[in-house]
Amino acid sequence: MLNKVITIVVDGMRYDKGIEALGFIQHLVETNQAALYKVKSELPSLSRPLYEVLLTGTPASMNGITSNLAVRLSSQKSIFHLTQENGLRNATASYYWVSELYNRAPFNYIEDRHQHDESKPIQHGSFYWDDDYPDSHVIMDAEALRKKYDPHFLYIHPMGVDVKGENFGSESKEYREQILKVASLLAQLLPTWISEGYHILITSDHGMSETGNHGGITDGERDVPLFVISPKVEPGVYSEVVPQLAIAPLMCELLNIEPSNKMISYRLPGLKENSIV
Template structure:
């Protein structure tokens, strides 16, 4: 069985809207080819702090990334560090804040746009800074990177859903349409990745309020989906709400590497550990 993992973090995609609009992924659920969990995001429900949560498995009070204004390198061991330490290749196509967290801060727009350096935590990367950089470009940049470098861990982070949500609110036509567009893009790529044996995780950092903001404690701002396509995870809709801190150690489990000593010990319902080498 493959130990390669693709993670897609659809920024700002709340749980209920994802369930309503991601038609092909819901088809995979209905045909027992995927699993769905509800994840409760950490606080504050803001992007930069939650990128750090997803990638290091540590809360803001531990890692110090407490706001979007925390422009600094992470002091924690991320999934990028762990894959590199274990001799695995990694790659990312993401908003530039991810590069600032793990490779260099502040971001240098010329030198850091494209990265190819196996000595860095993020070894192969393409980073964007315009908030309206198209989701289609993010996904296809990632697929091109995957085909060229064959990473064991590929992190993909499109921002379009968050942009529409902040502009129009979570109950708007524009927000829903952007998630539908994301669903169409994923429907083109998921069959390719599934055929090649990847473990695929689709989630979000935070949700979105009806007013077009996030950062607070409401369910709309904190509840996000976690779709998993993997032979190690029992398909279907799982009722237990998963803490967001459990995401990073789950990725380690699928990559077949040891989590960091700061990651929580959490047993995901439906995960078959017996299949891990």
């Protein structure tokens, strides 16, 4: 069994709209090939703090990334650090804030657009800074990195759903259409990734309110989906709400590496016994 993980974070995709529009992924759930969970995001329900939550498994009160204005390197060990320290390769196609958290801050638009340095926490990175950089480009940037560098951990972060949500609100045609576009893009690649034995996680950092906001405590802003496609996880729809802090240690388990000592101990419902191989 491969210990390789692809994590897709669809920025700003709330739970109810995500599960309605991700048609092929829901097909995998219905045919017992994937698991579906509801995740309750940490607070504040903002992007930069939740990138840190997803990748380090630590809350804002511990890591200090308390707002989108916290432009500095993380003080915590991320999945990028842990894979690099364990001799594994990693790569990402992400918004530039991810680079600022783990490689260098502030971001240099010329020097940091493409990064390839295996001594850094993020070893292979393709970063964008325009919020409307097409999701299709982000996902294919990531696929190019996967094919060229064969990373054990690939992190993919498209922004289009968040942009449509903030511009038009979560009840808009534009917001739903953007989720459908992401669903179509992923449907082209998921069969290949599955056939090649990857563990695949699809989730979001935060949701979106009807008025196009996030950062607060409402369910629309905090509830996001988590789809897991993995031979280590029993397929099905699970009712237990998963804390967002559990995603980083789950990725460690799927990668067969030890989590950091700051990550919580949590066993995902459906995770098979003796799953580390």
